Amino acid sequence: MITGTQGYAEQAEALIQRYEDATFEHKHRAEMHLLPPAPVRALDIGAGTGADAAWLADRGHDVLAIEPTHAFREAGQRLHPHPRIRWINDSLPRLEAVTAAQQQFGLIMLTAVWMHLDDAERELAMRTIASLLGHGGCMLMSLRHGPVPNGRRMFDVQPQEVIDHAANQGLACVLNVHTESSQAANREAGISWSRLGFTWPLGTPRHRANAA
Numbered sequence: 001m002i003t004g005t006q007g008y009a010e011q012a013e014a015l016i017q018r019y020e021d022a023t024f025e026h027k028h029r030a031e032m033h034l035l036p037p038a039p040v041r042a043l044d045i046g047a048g049t050g051a052d053a054a055w056l057a058d059r060g061h062d063v064l065a066i067e068p069t070h071a072f073r074e075a076g077q078r079l080h081p082h083p084r085i086r087w088i089n090d091s092l093p094r095l096e097a098v099t100a101a102q103q104q105f106g107l108i109m110l111t112a113v114w115m116h117l118d119d120a121e122r123e124l125a126m127r128t129i130a131s132l133l134g135h136g137g138c139m140l141m142s143l144r145h146g147p148v149p150n151g152r153r154m155f156d157v158q159p160q161e162v163i164d165h166a167a168n169q170g171l172a173c174v175l176n177v178h179t180e181s182s183q184a185a186n187r188e189a190g191i192s193w194s195r196l197g198f199t200w201p202l203g204t205p206r207h208r209a210n211a212a
Contacts, residue, residue, distance in 0.1 A: 019048045019072075020079065024055035027111070030177050030195040031140050036061075040106025043132060045092065046113035050076030050085060057084035061107065066090045066098065092117060093125035095132070104134035110141040114162065115154045122157065123165055130169035130200070139171065139198045146191035159194045171198040 025032065039060035044053045047065035049072055057063050062084050067073040068091040077087055090097040092113070108129055117125055133139055141162065148154045163173045175197030 020051055022051070024052055028052075028140070028195075030179055031175055031197050034138050034140060034175060034197045036106050036138065040137070041103065041134075042107040042109070043098065043105040045095070045108065045110045045129075047076060047087075048072050048111075050080040050087075052109060052111060053085045054080035054082055056107075057082040060084075062086075064088060064098065064103075064105075066095065093121040093128055095128050098132065099128065103132070104137070105132055106134055106137045108133055108137070108139040110139070112142055112144055114141055115144050115157050118155060122161070126162075126165040126169055130166070130171055133171070133198075133200050135200050137200055138174075139166075140175075141196045141198075143194040143196065144191065145194065159196055162196055166198050170200065172201055173197070174199050 039062070042053075042056050042061045042063045043066065044050075044056070044063055045066045047053050047067045050065055050067075053063040053065040053076070057080075063082075063086070065073075065076065065085055065087045067076065067087065068089055070089075073087055073089060076085075088097050110129075114122065114125075129139060143157050143159060143162070144154065145156070159176050163176065166173060173196065175195060177195050179193050179195055181191045181193060
């Protein structure tokens, strides 16, 4: 089992409905203005049940949905059978199956993913993501803050660390806001989120992202 997915398979039945109930517009309201105005190739890392992938696909984006938890991947393929969504079993920090395809993406989304990675994994994962983001593309990320549910593996990751790692790869931070949770139960538990957005400015060299 991938360490970052601890606890999710066991709680999949309850989580699937929660994921489906959260609308894209409400969940991502802080970063909606950064979404590409025209269809692009999109990478949804930690796609869960595919609700976000389906929203993007409905708007013309070709989405590669990455989800390492079998129960979520299976639910996503059943609930959102969209011709513009392709599912892959892969995971950070290396995304070996994705990187092997040598594709570039105009949009990369990491919703409630980054805090599952430890220090070394986060640094490596940022290099991986930077190598996949096309020039002019946008990467959107949410960081969870608050109590860790029983059985889960999470780390307290601060936005500045992410911004620094991204800057080392040539990515510019264009969004850094703190928001309350979109779910009432999470708000009552003291859970909040940081919403981060990054772009790869046109003309920025790629050599740093490809460095070991």
